[in-house]
Amino acid sequence: MLQSRLQVLGVAPQQLSCLHTSTSLETKKWERQNLKVYPPQQPDDLRRPAEIYHSRRQIKYSKDKMWYLAKLIRGMSIDQAIAQLEFNDKKGAKIMKEVLEEAQDMAVKNHNVEYKSNLYIAESNSSKGKYLKRIRFHGRGRFGVMDIVNCHYFVKLVEGPPPIIEEKTGFDQAKEYVQNLKNRTIIHSL
């Protein structure tokens, strides 16, 4: 949306710094990860999967509430994640779906991803944005400080099918622990 507005005005993004309220997006850590360039791979090496970092800043939502949605889509394929977010009733779900779709477009256009469905969500986080402080009046002449909350949302898409995580039962973990104890040896013994 912002890029289209800049194209209409016909001005380079660096000259329109007034559109951003604080430091421009290029200096932020998460976005800079997209500019990382690896040296060319040897022909024998395994193909390095493409990584796409995307974020949205200063979303008018709580970071704690956003975390639940971020936790929901961790490790899912992008299609499954978009499906889950579409039928979730939370406010953050709509915003998160837009971010995922933007990231998918970026992946296909800029990051040399062949199939837009062949992506999975490797990382998905929410963090605190800028808070505005206001007075909240309580009874008996008392007052409290009300925070008007904003949050950031970060997502990292990686090319390939989503990794299958083997679920370990408690019994298996206990067995592994006992086996580790049994494998201990005394060093420098006879």
Place this chain on the structure above:
Amino acid sequence: MMNLAALVNSLRCSLLHIESRLLQTAGLERQLVPALAVSGPSILPQLDGEREPEEQQSPEQPPGLLDSILWMAAPKKRRTIEINRTRRRSDTKLIKVKNNVEPCLECGHLKQKHIMCGFCYAKVCKETSKIRQQIKAMEGCELGAPPVETVVLYEGEAPSELDKDKRIVERPRKRPAWFSY
């Protein structure tokens, strides 16, 4: 620290009790308990003056408020972030994955199994609003609906025998695939 405060409190109570007993024996403290209660309008005007000191004393020593202050539940210690996190991130509080999402057969958008597809519903809504606009134009005034049934006909359709007595609403377009006869 708590024992000292309790001790001071008990001393204060006992001192007040001794004071009231001394005043009673001296005869200075007025007993406000009536010896004889008579029903009817208050004849003696002197009784009104005696009622005011009684009302003044009650807000100073309200019996209910002191008891409730001592009884109020309050947290003993600050809940650590680890305890808070285990409560907020417990399995019941996490959002569950929905397994009833499937693609709509008509349009291909995603839909829930027991709910109509959102895209198909929107397209039906659009056509319905156009029909309603046409009906409004036909009726003219607000409550001008005739006491007959209505039938919607599209381009190239003639009213059948069943549609003889009905009001016909013509739409100048091809019949949509989802609108059956």
